[in-house]
Amino acid sequence: MSDYDTFQTEYATYTGPWLLRLYIAGQSSKSTTAMTNLRRICEEHLAGHFCIEVIDLLEKPQLAEGDKVIAIPTVVRKLPEPLRKIIGDLSDTEKALIGLQLKQKPTAP
Amino acid sequence: MTMTHAANEVVLKMPVGIAGFDQIADGGIPKGRTTLLAGTAGSGKTIFALQFLVNGIQQFNENGVIVTFEESPDDLARNVESLGWDIRRYVAEGRVAMVDASPEPGETVCEAGPYDLTALLARIEHAVSKVKASRVILDSVGAIFPQFADSNVVRRELHRVVSGMRHLGVTSLITIERVHEYGEIARFGVEEFVADNVIILRNPLEQEKRRRTIEILKFRGTTHQKGEYPFTIDPTTGVTIIPLSAIELKQKSSNIRISSGNADFDKMCGGGLFRDSIILVSGATGTGKTLMVSHFMKAGIEAGHRVILFAFEENREQLVRNATSWGVDFESAEQQGLLRIICRYPETMGLEDHLIQIQREIDRFRPVAIAIDSLSALERVSTIKSFREFVIALTSFIKHREIAGMFTNTSTMLMGGETITETHISTITDSIVLLRYVELQGNMHRAITVLKMRGSWHDKQIREYMVTDSGMEIAGTFRGIGGILTGSITYTLGEEREYLERMFSAGA
Numbered sequence: 001m002s003d004y005d006t007f008q009t010e011y012a013t014y015t016g017p018w019l020l021r022l023y024i025a026g027q028s029s030k031s032t033t034a035m036t037n038l039r040r041i042c043e044e045h046l047a048g049h050f051c052i053e054v055i056d057l058l059e060k061p062q063l064a065e066g067d068k069v070i071a072i073p074t075v076v077r078k079l080p081e082p083l084r085k086i087i088g089d090l091s092d093t094e095k096a097l098i099g100l101q102l103k104q105k106p107t108a109p
Numbered sequence: 110m111t112m113t114h115a116a117n118e119v120v121l122k123m124p125v126g127i128a129g130f131d132q133i134a135d136g137g138i139p140k141g142r143t144t145l146l147a148g149t150a151g152s153g154k155t156i157f158a159l160q161f162l163v164n165g166i167q168q169f170n171e172n173g174v175i176v177t178f179e180e181s182p183d184d185l186a187r188n189v190e191s192l193g194w195d196i197r198r199y200v201a202e203g204r205v206a207m208v209d210a211s212p213e214p215g216e217t218v219c220e221a222g223p224y225d226l227t228a229l230l231a232r233i234e235h236a237v238s239k240v241k242a243s244r245v246i247l248d249s250v251g252a253i254f255p256q257f258a259d260s261n262v263v264r265r266e267l268h269r270v271v272s273g274m275r276h277l278g279v280t281s282l283i284t285i286e287r288v289h290e291y292g293e294i295a296r297f298g299v300e301e302f303v304a305d306n307v308i309i310l311r312n313p314l315e316q317e318k319r320r321r322t323i324e325i326l327k328f329r330g331t332t333h334q335k336g337e338y339p340f341t342i343d344p345t346t347g348v349t350i351i352p353l354s355a356i357e358l359k360q361k362s363s364n365i366r367i368s369s370g371n372a373d374f375d376k377m378c379g380g381g382l383f384r385d386s387i388i389l390v391s392g393a394t395g396t397g398k399t400l401m402v403s404h405f406m407k408a409g410i411e412a413g414h415r416v417i418l419f420a421f422e423e424n425r426e427q428l429v430r431n432a433t434s435w436g437v438d439f440e441s442a443e444q445q446g447l448l449r450i451i452c453r454y455p456e457t458m459g460l461e462d463h464l465i466q467i468q469r470e471i472d473r474f475r476p477v478a479i480a481i482d483s484l485s486a487l488e489r490v491s492t493i494k495s496f497r498e499f500v501i502a503l504t505s506f507i508k509h510r511e512i513a514g515m516f517t518n519t520s521t522m523l524m525g526g527e528t529i530t531e532t533h534i535s536t537i538t539d540s541i542v543l544l545r546y547v548e549l550q551g552n553m554h555r556a557i558t559v560l561k562m563r564g565s566w567h568d569k570q571i572r573e574y575m576v577t578d579s580g581m582e583i584a585g586t587f588r589g590i591g592g593i594l595t596g597s598i599t600y601t602l603g604e605e606r607e608y609l610e611r612m613f614s615a616g617a
Contacts, residue, residue: 025227036244057228063233065229070210072227072254099219104607 018042018050019079019081020100030089034073037090045102051095075100120331120397123244123280126164129350133334134325138306143271143281144328145303147295148310153321153342154284156189156370157310158246160347162205163194163284172204173244173281174236182207185248190349190437206236212256216381220258226266230273233248233586237277245274245281248350254297268302281527294326307328311337318459323350339498341461341601349465351502367412367478367513370404377568382540384477385511386563387504389484389534391518392544396555397576398517400435401542402480404580405515407437410447414477417470420452421486428452436581449474455490460499463487468506477514483517484534500534539563547573547587557583 005048022038025030035054037045042050050091055063057072077100095104122136131137138144148154148294165171175196177185199205210229237245250267257263275280276616283303286294288312294300307326312319340350359451362479366381369388375381382388384579391397399573402418409416418439420428428450442448451470453463488496507514516538541560542551546553557574559567570586592599 011359023228025231028227030223032224035220048229057231064232065209068211068213069228069232070211070226071224071229071257073224075226083216084219086219086221088224091222093221095149095219095221099221 017080018077019053020050021055021067021076021078023055023057023064023067023069023072023074023076026056027075028072030071031056033091034087037096038075039095041090041096041100041102045097046095064083071105078099120329122331124164125161125167126168127160127348127350129338129340130323130348133323133338133350134328135332135334138280138282138308139328139331140280141275142279142306142329143303144272144306144308145284145295145300146282146284146310147287147300147390148284149287149290152310152312153309153340153348154286155185155248156192156342158238158248158282158284159185159189159194159196162244162246163196163199166199166204171243172206173239173246174206174208174240174242176208176210176233176236176245176247178210178247179249180207180469181211184483191344192344198474203240206240207240208236210253212252218256220458225262225295226270229266230270231611233270234273234277237274237279238304243279245279247281247283249284249286250299251286251296256267260297264298264302267299271303281286289312296376304593308332310485315495318491320459320492320495321461339461339495341465343457343462343465346465349461351461351498367414368408369401369515370408371581371583372400373399374557374581376574377557377583378540378562379566379568382513383514383564384563385508386539387507387516387537388515388542389518391520393520393522393546396544396546397574398544399428399431399482400576400581402482402515402517403428403432403435403437403439404432405478405480406439406442406448407432409476409478410442410445412477413447414473415447415449416481417449417451417474417476419467419479419481420450420472421481422483424450425452428600435578449476455486460487460491460495464499464502465508467503471507471510471512478513478515479507482513485518485520488536497534500537504537540567547590549587551568554587556587557581 010109020038022034024034029085038052042052057064057069067074069076073087073089075086077084077086084099084101086096090096103106120142121137121140122134123140124131124137125134146154146158159175162173162175165173175182175185180188189196192489196205200207233245253267254260254263272296283299285299287293287295294307294309306328309324309326311322311324320456321340323338323340325333325335338350340348342348365383365384368381369375369378378405390401406416406418418428429439438450438452449470453466455463484500485563486501491499520601540562543558543560545556547556555574555576556571558571559569572586574579574581574583574584590599
């Protein structure tokens with residue numbers, strides 16, 4: 001099952017409060033790493049309450065205009081609001097969690 | 110063809126369509142390449158770049174892509190509306206595509222791992238193919254750096270964007286801010302990835318005046334004119350460059366003469382002024398320069414020609430009243446559509462703008478003759494260098510149009526002396542007439558002489574003239590005195606002079 005198909009099923013059954021959009025460019029290593037990392041993070045922290053929409057800009061560059069995406073990979077947190085953007089392949093889990101606001105920024109003791 | 114890259118590849122040019130620029134660029138910017146346009150804040154980068162794009166649509170039927178990093182597309186379109194550039198309409202007509210890469214206000218971007226700017230390149234490629242663009246502008250790339258933590262990544266990625274655009278075959282202009290007028294080319298080391306072609310716009314303060322200049326620093330593999338050229342940004346036409354050394358000195362040199370408005374003076378000039386020549390009338394205040402101008406205008410009007418008087422010293426009412434007292438009716442000539450009087454304070458704008466205005470009036474009214482009273486008033490508002498450039502550009506323009514011009518110069522000293530205008534522009538004008546005060550035995554007299562008259566015989570005598578109700582009356586020569594032009598009169602004994610004259614004429 002391709003990612004696009006996975007997305008289609010997920011989107012159709014989506015009820016939870018988290019909607020994430022991941023912009024990638026073909027099968028570049030950064031793109032595939034980002035997909036794997038995002039899925040892992042969501043399953044660990046948001047099991048059952050998320051939906052990931054994957055947009056391949058090599059196929060649909062016109063879709064990047066709406067979110068004004070410049071960098072690849074980019075995750076756009078559409079829901080819950082406010083909108084947030086996280087760029088990079090999400091290999092820095094700590095920063096990815098902070099960016100998605102799944103974790104507070106560590107405060108100085 | 111298997112050749113991947115030829116060192117001696119011919120670089121073609123793409124015309125920018127900006128008046129003067131294509132002249133100094135020997136045809137335009139390198140076609141199919143990226144050119145860096147660097148300048149300080151307010152130096153006119155965005156307008157120049159947009160003009161390149163808009164001219165592509167209006168003059169060359171070439172579509173374009175605008176990539177904006179700083180302003181939103183809406184702001185950008187609004188800012189250039191006053192120039193008559195309807196970007197939104199071009200977008201609607203599919204002639205311009207916008208790529209909005211400006212930061213969203215208040216948006217936080219978190220970096221979690223390695224990334225690249227493939228999305229930017231993909232969007233540019235998409236926009237180029239959507240409108241079949243030949244011209245692309247990126248304005249201004251400096252604004253993208255603060256959006257990312259690692260400048261090295263941005264530089265590397267912009268380099269990829271530049272090679273991507275080259276691959277697409279588009280001609281592009283990238284604008285970038287620089288901090289100082291002279292020194293480092295651009296901020297963020299941008300010149301490292303577009304080092305081949307660099308244009309610099311400057312806007313330095315010189316004697317409390319802003320003086321805009323443009324310099325083509327380099328074009329790889331192709332030619333261009335070197336050095337700084339003054340330019341101006343006009344609120345209706347945008348950027349205009351005044352290419353001085355690039356001005357073609359192809360003077361057709363007419364033999365047709367027109368009257369100066371004074372029969373005696375015409376005689377001194379060998380039968381009148383040439384129709385495509387410039388005459389400089391130089392003299393102290395009150396010697397009758399404006400009088401000569403009024404009669405020059407009158408002669409044109411009476412011959413049924415259109416004429417323009419540009420006045421920088423006196424206002425309309427004064428000019429009309431003075432002319433009336435000399436029997437010249439300016440008001441009815443204006444009503445007949447033969448005369449235009451344009452009065453402006455020199456201080457209202459820079460010389461470059463004065464030049465553009467004068468050129469525009471001339472092209473609109475198409476006169477046979479013009480007068481500028483006085484040129485030296487304009488000298489006050491500029492540096493010597495830009496004044497000289499102004500006069501060269503103006504003279505070459507009116508010669509091109511085959512117009513006769515009478516310029517006046519007010520000398521600062523009552524007797525003798527020379528001025529900047531005389532020193533700096535005497536080589537540019539075709540004829541020079543000096544009006545001087547002469548003090549003789551406690552009385553003030555006035556003297557006139559034709560110092561030079563290119564391509565014609567002229568009277569070499571210094572003659573006395575009187576300013577009367579009917580105008581200027583030229584009389585005989587001064588006898589027995591010398592040193593009128595220097596202001597220090599010496600008397601020569603009549604007998605001795607006659608003796609000397611006899612001695613030389615005897616040999617002839």
